[in-house]
Amino acid sequence: MRYSWKWSAVLTDPYFDWIISGLELTLLLSLISWAIALVLGCLIGIARTAETKWIRSLAAAYVECFRNVPLLVIFFLWYFVAPEILPRNAGLWVKRDLPFPEFWTSVVALSTYTAAMVAEQVRAGIEAIPRGQANAALASGLTRWQVYRYILLPVGLRIAVPALGNEFINIFKNSSLALSIGLLELTSRTRQISEYTYQPLEMFITASAVYFVIAMLTTAIMMAIERRSRLPGMITRATR
Amino acid sequence: MVWRLALSAAFLATLAFAGPASADDLYGTLKKVNDSGKIVIGHNADSPPFSYIGANGKPEGYTIDLCHRVAEDVKKELKRPDLKIEYVSLTPVNRIPLLVNGTVDMVCATTTNNFTRQRQVDYLSTMYISGARIITRADTGIKSLADLKGRPVTVNQGSSNEQIMKALDEQQKLGIRFINTKDNPQAWASLESSRSDAHVTDEPTAYGLVVASKQPDKYLVVPGPRLSFDPFAIVVRRDDSAFRLVGNKALADLYRSGEIDKIYEKWLSTIGMSMDPETKTLFKVQALPE
Amino acid sequence: MSGFDLGVIIRSLPLLLEGMGVSLLLTVLAIAGGLSLGAVLAVLRLSRLRAVRTFAATYVVLFRSLPLLLLIFWFYFLIPLFLGHPIAGFDAALIAFVLFEAAFFCEIIRSGIQSVRQGQIMAGLATGLPYGAVMRAIVLPQAFRNMVPVLLLQCINLFKSTSLVYVVGVRDFLTAAEIVGTRDHQLTELYVFAALVYFTLCFGGARLVKRLERRYAL
Numbered sequence: 001m002r003y004s005w006k007w008s009a010v011l012t013d014p015y016f017d018w019i020i021s022g023l024e025l026t027l028l029l030s031l032i033s034w035a036i037a038l039v040l041g042c043l044i045g046i047a048r049t050a051e052t053k054w055i056r057s058l059a060a061a062y063v064e065c066f067r068n069v070p071l072l073v074i075f076f077l078w079y080f081v082a083p084e085i086l087p088r089n090a091g092l093w094v095k096r097d098l099p100f101p102e103f104w105t106s107v108v109a110l111s112t113y114t115a116a117m118v119a120e121q122v123r124a125g126i127e128a129i130p131r132g133q134a135n136a137a138l139a140s141g142l143t144r145w146q147v148y149r150y151i152l153l154p155v156g157l158r159i160a161v162p163a164l165g166n167e168f169i170n171i172f173k174n175s176s177l178a179l180s181i182g183l184l185e186l187t188s189r190t191r192q193i194s195e196y197t198y199q200p201l202e203m204f205i206t207a208s209a210v211y212f213v214i215a216m217l218t219t220a221i222m223m224a225i226e227r228r229s230r231l232p233g234m235i236t237r238a239t240r
Numbered sequence: 241m242v243w244r245l246a247l248s249a250a251f252l253a254t255l256a257f258a259g260p261a262s263a264d265d266l267y268g269t270l271k272k273v274n275d276s277g278k279i280v281i282g283h284n285a286d287s288p289p290f291s292y293i294g295a296n297g298k299p300e301g302y303t304i305d306l307c308h309r310v311a312e313d314v315k316k317e318l319k320r321p322d323l324k325i326e327y328v329s330l331t332p333v334n335r336i337p338l339l340v341n342g343t344v345d346m347v348c349a350t351t352t353n354n355f356t357r358q359r360q361v362d363y364l365s366t367m368y369i370s371g372a373r374i375i376t377r378a379d380t381g382i383k384s385l386a387d388l389k390g391r392p393v394t395v396n397q398g399s400s401n402e403q404i405m406k407a408l409d410e411q412q413k414l415g416i417r418f419i420n421t422k423d424n425p426q427a428w429a430s431l432e433s434s435r436s437d438a439h440v441t442d443e444p445t446a447y448g449l450v451v452a453s454k455q456p457d458k459y460l461v462v463p464g465p466r467l468s469f470d471p472f473a474i475v476v477r478r479d480d481s482a483f484r485l486v487g488n489k490a491l492a493d494l495y496r497s498g499e500i501d502k503i504y505e506k507w508l509s510t511i512g513m514s515m516d517p518e519t520k521t522l523f524k525v526q527a528l529p530e
Numbered sequence: 531m532s533g534f535d536l537g538v539i540i541r542s543l544p545l546l547l548e549g550m551g552v553s554l555l556l557t558v559l560a561i562a563g564g565l566s567l568g569a570v571l572a573v574l575r576l577s578r579l580r581a582v583r584t585f586a587a588t589y590v591v592l593f594r595s596l597p598l599l600l601l602i603f604w605f606y607f608l609i610p611l612f613l614g615h616p617i618a619g620f621d622a623a624l625i626a627f628v629l630f631e632a633a634f635f636c637e638i639i640r641s642g643i644q645s646v647r648q649g650q651i652m653a654g655l656a657t658g659l660p661y662g663a664v665m666r667a668i669v670l671p672q673a674f675r676n677m678v679p680v681l682l683l684q685c686i687n688l689f690k691s692t693s694l695v696y697v698v699g700v701r702d703f704l705t706a707a708e709i710v711g712t713r714d715h716q717l718t719e720l721y722v723f724a725a726l727v728y729f730t731l732c733f734g735g736a737r738l739v740k741r742l743e744r745r746y747a748l
Contacts, residue, residue, distance in 0.1 A: 003340075068732035069725050070693040073704065076721045080429060084718050095435040096392060102419070169595075176597040180697075182397065182420035187600050195398040198360040200337050200607050208596055208604070215595030285699070285709065293709065297545065328619065329699040337607040343618070425712035454715045 009199040010206050022189030023210060029106055029185060030175045034168060036111035041118025042157075046148065048123040059119065066116035071109070071177055078109045079181040106178035110171065117167050125160030126152050158229045165222030172214050186210060268480035269345050270318065278324040279311050282344030285329045286424045288448040289507040290368075290472075291349045299327050299348075302507035306367055306491065307348035307474060313490040314483075331423060332398045336360055339475055346487075347475035350442050352400045362480065363473040364487040365495075365526045369519055371466025372401045373446040376438040377431060378458050385412070385467065392417040392436040394427040404468045405440050424449060431459070438462075442470065447511040488528075496527035535716065539723060542710040549706025550727075556624060556702065557689045563628035564688070565681075568635025575640050586636070593633035599694055601626040606698040619700040623692075631688055638684060642677030643669060679743040686735045690728065703727070 009015060047059035066074065079102075083091040098104060129152060137147045179188035190207040194200035266274055273279045283299040284291040294300040308325070315323050328344050335347050339361055350370070353363040376382040382391075385408065395402040397420045409416045419436050421427040428449055430436040441449070446461045453459055476484060494500045500523055504515055539546065574586035593601075606622040646669045654664035693704040701709075704724050711720030 064733055064736075065729065068690075068729045068736065070690040070704070070728055072693045072696070073721065073725045073728060077725055080433075081718045081721055083435075084433065092434060095433060101435075173595075173597040176599045177694075179599070180422065182422070182426075184420060187597060187603075188397070188420075191603065192398060194337070194607075195332070196403070198336060198340075198357070204600070204604055204607070207600055211597060211600065212592065212595045215591075286712065329701070331699060334607060334698065341607065425708065425717065428712075429717045 003201065005202070006199050007202055009197045010202050015193045015197065018189050018193055019186070019206065022184060022186040025103065025183060026172065026175050026186040029103065029110065029178060029183070030172045033107050033110035033114060033175070034171050036107070037114035037118050037171070040111065040115035042122050044115060044119035045122025045126070048119060049126045049152075051144070063116045063119050066113050067120070071113050071174055072180055074113050075106070075109045075177055075180050079105045102178070102181055102183040105181060106175070106183050110175060110178070114167060114171055114174070118164060121160040121163040121167065122156065124163070126156035128159050129155050155231065158231050161226050161229045165226060168222060169215055169218045172218065173211065267482065269477060269483040270314070270486070272342065273314060273323065273345060274318050274320065277322065278326050279314060280326045280328055280344045281307050281311070282328050282330045282335060282338060282347045282349070284349040287350050287445050288452060289510050290444060302503060303348040303350070303367065303474065305503050305507070306494070307346055309494060310346065310364070310474070310487045310490045313486050317486050332396055335475070339477060345476070350445060350472055351475050352470040353473040354400070360478065361475050362478045362484060363475055364484060365491045366471040366473050366522060367491065368444070368472040369522060370443045370470040370472050372404050372440050372468045372470065373443045373466060374438050374440055374462040375431065375446045375449060375459060376462060378460055380437045382438055382462060384462065384464060386414070388416050388438055389414045390417070391438065392419055394419045394421045394430050394436045394439045396421055396423060396427060396441065399441070400468070400470065401440050401442065408467065428453070440467070444508065444511060444513065447513055451511045492527050495523040538710065538714045538716050538719070542714070545710060546703065546706050549701055549703040552620070552700065553689070553692045553702040556620065556627065556692045556695065557685070559624055560627035560631055560688055561685050563624070564631030564635050567628060567632035569639055571632055571636035572639035572643070575636065576643065590633045590636055593630055598626065598630050598691055599697060601630055602694060602698055619695070619698045623695040623698060623700055627688065627691070631684070634684055635681065638677050638680050642673040642680070645676045646672045675746060678746075679739055682739040682742070683736065686732050686739070690732060693728070
């Protein structure tokens with residue numbers, strides 16, 4: 001079958017601007033979601049190691065719920081189902097008055113999902129520390145909060161860094177699912193342009209190249225962080 | 241002299257045998273269909289009454305009926321009554337690439353014929369005149385395009401309605417808040433749940449969605465002039481005159497014999513539409529003689 | 531969310547089951563293909579030849595940097611342009627999944643093999659066993675035990691990812707649920723139902739893996 005290449009389509013007005021705006025949304029969505037996921041995930045990860053049973057169970061329930069449902073379905077649940085469960089007025093507000101609803105719903109979906117992944121890595125990091133250390137600290141008179149603050153978190157998070165790095169790279173890739181609820185991010189934009197111009201190959205190659213560059217950059221950043229945070233005497237490069 | 245005669249006899253003989261059904265002479269879609277033993281119809285899942293998945297799980301509708309007629313004529317042309325018909329479900333975004341790359345042989349949906357698209361694909365005779373229309377909930381009070389000012393409105397990603405609406409929005413400075421939906425069900429879910437106040441789609445799809453909804457009296461298709469001129473046609477690959485000939489002839493036969501009236505009635509009356517004079521003229525002028 | 535009609539699901543069971551069949555078939559075939567290709571890649575990554583190692587590493591890096599969604603689009607729309615003949619939505623998705631998952635399976639298998647300590651290999655060699663026997667008798671059984679749980683979890687992930695094929699019109703479980711929901715005006719309810727089904731299967735699967743892991747732990 002024939003195909004007429006037209007690389008200039010990528011650079012024509014307004015398509016170039018569209019690609020840039022798509023890239024902006026992809027980056028913005030990923031970075032905001034990552035910030036939220038990191039905070040939320042750390043809290044849940046800590047909760048998973050808590051003494052109190054109901055806190056532990058609640059955190060475990062959160063993780064299991066978000067880990068065992070496809071991300072795409074999570075997007076649909078937040079976008080289509082959540083506003084219907086809310087009280088009528090609140091639901092209407094989310095649907096009609098929330099500025100840029102596709103974007104913020106995507107942020108919620110992506111960050112709640114990623115938080116579950118982050119929580120697992122944080123928990124694994126904390127649990128990798130021999131029990132004796134926490135016990136010794138408690139015996140020496142530190143409070144439980146201090147044990148987390150000075151021993152479990154600094155060490156546990158550093159152990160978790162490589163695995164967290166993977167999640168960081170994943171979030172850029174996962175942000176492409178936002179197209180399912182109509183957010184015009186990078187993948188969606190390139191798809192839209194290929195429909196307008198009928199030049200899909202150029203668009204998909206461009207998108208792939210951009211994602212590749214993003215992945216390379218994030219990998220480089222993570223490797224730098226990993227080098228700086230590596231614990232002496234421990235094999236840090238754990239499995240993914 | 242004798243060898244000359246023999247040669248021309250041989251030449252004539254080859255001519256006589258190389259009829260249209262000879263596999264060597266076929267090209268394009270007819271050759272592909274003949275080689276693979278099947279003709280692949282691309283359809284929509286959700287565009288009643290033109291092209292949608294019926295109650296039995298099989299695609300049906302106005303366009304599908306027309307495409308079946310074309311497929312029948314392809315069988316006759318190739319003398320291959322054994323040809324199978326296969327179906328592939330398409331979305332507005334992927335229908336053109338999948339036709340061009342050969343996944344489907346005809347796009348039997350609600351595709352508008354325009355010159356931009358003719359740079360990539362070709363069309364059979366026009367089968368229906370449509371235009372973009374606004375569907376709204378009865379309680380929004382929307383009566384015209386101008387009433388959409390500042391409101392949330394859904395358009396399907398990649399459809400010509402999206403392009404039309406975004407151009408109108410810019411032209412008339414309406415400041416519409418566009419929501420890009422994947423397909424009509426998602427758009428309808430938005431309209432139904434008050435996420436949006438209107439959905440802009442092809443005229444028949446608009447009527448069909450209202451009829452198929454849970455409470456048809458709660459929704460209406462905004463009357464008045466159509467927002468665009470969209471002649472619908474079956475899409476085929478470019479540079480494939482032989483296949484187009486078979487297709488257009490099949491359609492002209494329908495238009496000439498008046499059979500089209502029955503097919504039109506069968507599908508479009510289900511959404512409360514009847515044939516207007518414009519459409520009648522359209523069929524008449526496209527019914528070329530044999 | 532008012533008035534959820536369970537009858538809708540019961541009436542549409544054949545359609546939903548058919549969709550689940552497609553999802554499971556895609557999962558199984560993608561696992562088979564991805565695991566085979568992944569094993570080959572893992573061997574290549576551990577090769578003594580630098581060029582071979584680099585090739586396999588590049589493959590892994592490349593495929594792990596692209597969103598699966600974009601890859602599915604690639605194979606669905608564009609590969610047929612190169613091949614010159616049609617490719618069905620299911621096949622296109624399958625190719626995308628195999629190539630994509632192979633990169634992940636490769637890394638799991640590789641780290642499984644590398645998790646066996648060098649000392650054991652040396653000890654094996656020192657006792658006079660040939661290299662192949664060391665691999666077969668010492669490294670692989672342990673490596674296998676180490677990687678099986680991770681591999682199984684990756685398979686569950688793969689099953690979850692199959693829902694992405696909705697973008698290319700393959701009628702998997704999620705798409706079937708959406709069709710039913712649209713037809714019977716219960717879209718939100720059917721999304722919830724789909725979520726519950728995925729949850730039950732994936733959670734159950736993960737539990738099973740955990741039990742196996744405990745039973746066969748070293």
